[in-house]
């Protein structure tokens with residue numbers, strides 16, 4: 001376990017083919033009932049073993065027990081009707097049929113706490129758990145009840161805080177909120193998005209992270225990226241306020257991305273999970289390519305605050321490609337670690 005440049009992933013990892021259709025988002029489960037419950041935990045074990053075998057330091061569940069990073073959490077809440085669907089535009093980018101908020105939202109029981117306890121007893125490595133962020137949650141729903149994005153986000157923030165406190169008690173070291181919506185709705189992020197995120201982490205003693213990315217390598221995202229020009233400066237809109245926020249770690253996309261690396265300067269003082277693995281290509285990075293990205297990041301983040309990671313989740317990739325990328329991340333971090341330590 002490395003304490004200097006500890007490696008981690010942004011979140012999801014591929015599932016075994018006996019559990020869900022590989023290389024597919026929203027892939028339906030192949031098992032049911034007790035078999036499904038047992039299968040999910042077996043997959044979690046495998047995912048953990050893969051991460052440890054690849055030399056990943058801060059490990060996760062690989063999101064093996066959830067179908068989707070936002071929807072699975074919302075499915076556990078009351079106040080949302082999954083039968084009553086409406087077409088909305090997600091992240092201002094693509095139309096999707098989404099569930100409706102039909103009443104007050106509430107968390108009736110813990111969502112991932114049992115899974116986190118299970119992971120905790122399997123490893124002594126630090127563990128990171130991902131939850132959807134409030135703004136990204138509201139952006140994947142039709143709200144027929146609160147009729148206010150801000151109000152609904154605030155309600156979700158309170159619910160996320162309940163879950164986060166229980167995850168912390170279950171032994172989670174880092175709780176990460178996925179907020180790809182932070183790369184789109186800049187005015188809302190600055191008006192209330194960061195405040196909602198801070199409500200979600202209120203009272204936590206464990207470390208907290210926010211993951212802001214350009215999404216999985218799906219067509220809607222790659223098409224959108226083509227419209228963003230030669231320099232992607234989206235982070236510039238939200239970093240100044242995030243730098244002043246209560247969040248400890250910012251997870252962002254750097255590998256093969258057109259994000260100017262010097263934008264990291266805007267969050268000076270925060271720990272930075274630097275995406276050194278591109279999740280939108282099957283080409284496996286070399287250790288030297290990863291090292292190169294990390295070296296560039298080191299111009300703007302102190303070594304003790306640099307956390308080598310992936311650009312985003314890897315669930316749409318094949319297991320073979322994902323394993324190769326994890327190994328490359330680990331090997332690339334090792335090169336830079338040696339350089340820093342002067343070996």
Ligand SMILES: [Zn+2]
Pocket residue numbers: 010180211212213214215216311312313
């Ligand atoms: Zn992401």
